[in-house]
Amino acid sequence: MRMAFLCIFWLGAWAQIQITSSDLPSAGQSFTVSQSRPQPGWDFLTTGPNHTWNFGQLPPDTQIAVEWKGPWQVIQYSFSCGNASLQALLLKVADSIPTPTFMIRDVYAFLRKSPSQMAVHGVGASVNGIPLTQCYQDADELYLLPLSYGDTDSTTFWLRLNLTTPSGNIIWAQRGYRLHNADGYGQLTTPYGTFSVLRLMRRVRQKDTIYWNGLPFRTSDTSFVELEWLGQGQGIPLLRVQGTMRTIGGVPSFLPASIQFKDTVRTSSLTLRSEKPTIAPNPSRGILQVSLPGAKFEIYNLIGKLMISGEVPQDSTLRLPPTLPEGVYFLKLIHGAKEYWYRFSLMWN
Numbered sequence: 001m002r003m004a005f006l007c008i009f010w011l012g013a014w015a016q017i018q019i020t021s022s023d024l025p026s027a028g029q030s031f032t033v034s035q036s037r038p039q040p041g042w043d044f045l046t047t048g049p050n051h052t053w054n055f056g057q058l059p060p061d062t063q064i065a066v067e068w069k070g071p072w073q074v075i076q077y078s079f080s081c082g083n084a085s086l087q088a089l090l091l092k093v094a095d096s097i098p099t100p101t102f103m104i105r106d107v108y109a110f111l112r113k114s115p116s117q118m119a120v121h122g123v124g125a126s127v128n129g130i131p132l133t134q135c136y137q138d139a140d141e142l143y144l145l146p147l148s149y150g151d152t153d154s155t156t157f158w159l160r161l162n163l164t165t166p167s168g169n170i171i172w173a174q175r176g177y178r179l180h181n182a183d184g185y186g187q188l189t190t191p192y193g194t195f196s197v198l199r200l201m202r203r204v205r206q207k208d209t210i211y212w213n214g215l216p217f218r219t220s221d222t223s224f225v226e227l228e229w230l231g232q233g234q235g236i237p238l239l240r241v242q243g244t245m246r247t248i249g250g251v252p253s254f255l256p257a258s259i260q261f262k263d264t265v266r267t268s269s270l271t272l273r274s275e276k277p278t279i280a281p282n283p284s285r286g287i288l289q290v291s292l293p294g295a296k297f298e299i300y301n302l303i304g305k306l307m308i309s310g311e312v313p314q315d316s317t318l319r320l321p322p323t324l325p326e327g328v329y330f331l332k333l334i335h336g337a338k339e340y341w342y343r344f345s346l347m348w349n
Helices: 002-013
Strands: 030-036 051-054 062-069 088-098 103-113 117-127 130-144 152-165 168-190 193-212 215-221 224-230 239-248 251-263 287-290 296-300 306-311 317-319 327-335 338-346
Touching: 051 193, 062 338, 103 130, 117 152, 130 168, 168 251, 251 327, 251 338
Parallel strands: 051 168
Antiparallel strands: 030 062, 030 251, 062 088, 088 103, 103 117, 117 130, 130 152, 152 168, 168 193, 193 215, 193 224, 224 239, 239 251, 287 317, 296 306, 296 327, 327 338
């Protein structure tokens, strides 16, 4: 009898799960997320049925608070892109974006959730103190629901932002598509605990184009791969890893750029932050606007070699030396006892 009970318990712990809209965030919920720097040796790519992922040793370097708001909590955007709907959600994606011309603050993504999907329908930001919004021409579906192991699908998206300046009109457009693949299920362990999960891989192909007075000025490939481990009733992914795919010696390799996992507030030297310093533009052509002047910085290449270091100037403009080769880099900002990690691409032409 005891052996039968143990067998049933073991099978239940490994059972496939299905993710529905009730397992995703709702307005008024808030979560603590720990961020971990990418380190060599972690295998995030391997997956499959009845799989065990053990990332219990991920270091929680910094923590952020993620709050999902209802339209009544952000009045200036309440009637934008369908936000009057009871299914509307607003998520702050940046407190500020450094630019040489505009003061951009309080950047929100507008989402809607239904039994069949969760999608981004627009964005809003305060530009020089004026709230501006832009709806997607083609909404960006993040989840197609319900989601079960083996599900595959593709979705498209298109967003265009218009800014009028004294010297001309600037349009920033982003178009692309997502390939969704629920490619594994099993058991995940992080510093937060152990859970039954469904693994979702998204391959995001996208291009950003900047137009100046109607003419294309710059086009950048900003494609990436996103891996999520989803649990029932968790609201947000238990683990999310974003990076890029590369082929090294004929073998596909995943290069993680950011790692986040759901967590509790830790009573260590970590400080819970609702505002993380920002960098822009990305990709960079030799100049980075960093919203943390006076912070020490270090830039590493993909194999962890320190390339340059110094201090962010007081005008927040970090000028990279022309001897730095084109490629993908990690920027580490050090401010007091806090550290922040970013991934950016450098293109000189």
